Amino acid sequence: MPIVNIEKDLDHHSLTVVARYDAPVERVWQLYADPRQMERIWGPPSWPATVKEHDLTPGGRVVYVMTGPDGTQAGGYWEVVEVEAPRRFVVLDGFADAEGNPNPDLPMTRMELELTAGDDGTTMTITSTYDSAEALQQVLEMGMEEGLREAMGQIDALLAEG
Amino acid sequence: MVVGSPAPSDRTDEVFRALADATRRDIVRTVLTEECSVSALARRYPMSVTAVQKHVAVLERAGLVSRRRCGRESLVRGDVEALARARRALDALEEIWRHRVEQMDRVLAEDP
Numbered sequence: 001m002p003i004v005n006i007e008k009d010l011d012h013h014s015l016t017v018v019a020r021y022d023a024p025v026e027r028v029w030q031l032y033a034d035p036r037q038m039e040r041i042w043g044p045p046s047w048p049a050t051v052k053e054h055d056l057t058p059g060g061r062v063v064y065v066m067t068g069p070d071g072t073q074a075g076g077y078w079e080v081v082e083v084e085a086p087r088r089f090v091v092l093d094g095f096a097d098a099e100g101n102p103n104p105d106l107p108m109t110r111m112e113l114e115l116t117a118g119d120d121g122t123t124m125t126i127t128s129t130y131d132s133a134e135a136l137q138q139v140l141e142m143g144m145e146e147g148l149r150e151a152m153g154q155i156d157a158l159l160a161e162g
Numbered sequence: 163m164v165v166g167s168p169a170p171s172d173r174t175d176e177v178f179r180a181l182a183d184a185t186r187r188d189i190v191r192t193v194l195t196e197e198c199s200v201s202a203l204a205r206r207y208p209m210s211v212t213a214v215q216k217h218v219a220v221l222e223r224a225g226l227v228s229r230r231r232c233g234r235e236s237l238v239r240g241d242v243e244a245l246a247r248a249r250r251a252l253d254a255l256e257e258i259w260r261h262r263v264e265q266m267d268r269v270l271a272e273d274p
Contacts, residue, residue, distance in 0.1 A: 002263055002264070002266070003260065003263055006256055006259070008252040008253075010225060010228065010252070013252075015252050015255050015256060015259065017256075017259045017263060019263045019266070019267075021267060021270055022270070023270045023274065027270065028270070031266050031269060031270070037269060037273075040265065041262055041265040042262070044258065044261060045261065124263075124266075126259065128255060
């Protein structure tokens with residue numbers, strides 16, 4: 001299991017995930033820098049993502065649409081704030097319609113990814129921060145429930161396997 | 163391994179345990195309406211600052227109140243519903259990231 005630590009900070013409405021990978025920093029960076037690879041990791045299991053626009057440079061935008069098992073589409077977009085390839089980026093992740101048009105009325109998540117080289121691999125730290133507990137709740141209610149149940153099911157299955 | 167995130171059932175137990183004590187229930191009610199220092203809380207009850215601190219620590223572990231430092235004072239405030247909502251939402255977000263982290267590992271293994 002690559003996850004090293006997960007920390008939830010209720011006061012700051014943030015989640016920090018630390019994971020370790022047996023791959024060099026440049027390789028892990030490609031998972032986000034290459035839209036085709038990002039498609040393979042971003043959506044929940046049966047909500048695959050299609051990346052429609054991908055400009056991972058400061059001021060740039062990344063637009064994606066996820067398609068559910070019943071054909072329902074949920075879009076999202078990143079407003080790219082900071083990029084220091086290949087080790088760090090900061091984006092604001094928001095909701096979009098099925099065509100990828102941003103919905104500015106819904107809250108955005110600030111997501112910061114940082115990669116550091118270790119002795120024989122890469123440590124990734126991802127921090128997601130919401131403006132408020134209400135924003136966090138709204139984001140949750142807006143979607144992902146399906147994917148979430150599925151992800152939980154997968155974890156249960158893993159645990160059952162021991 | 164995951165540090166600092168017990169199973170949801172453990173957390174519910176913690177909330178119930180925390181609220182099983184009359185003083186702690188009263189502390190939650192007090193700090194829900196206004197942020198209060200530990201020493202101010204101690205003046206309200208016939209007990210030492212240390213004893214109040216212990217109660218606050220139990221409430222804090224259960225996620226019912228939060229504490230912040232302000233100079234030499236430790237200020238306590240509670241927002242049960244907001245905290246509960248935030249916790250549920252963060253739990254959900256955690257699952258999304260758990261999946262994503264695993265998926266990243268899979269892609270790296272398939273396509274080194």
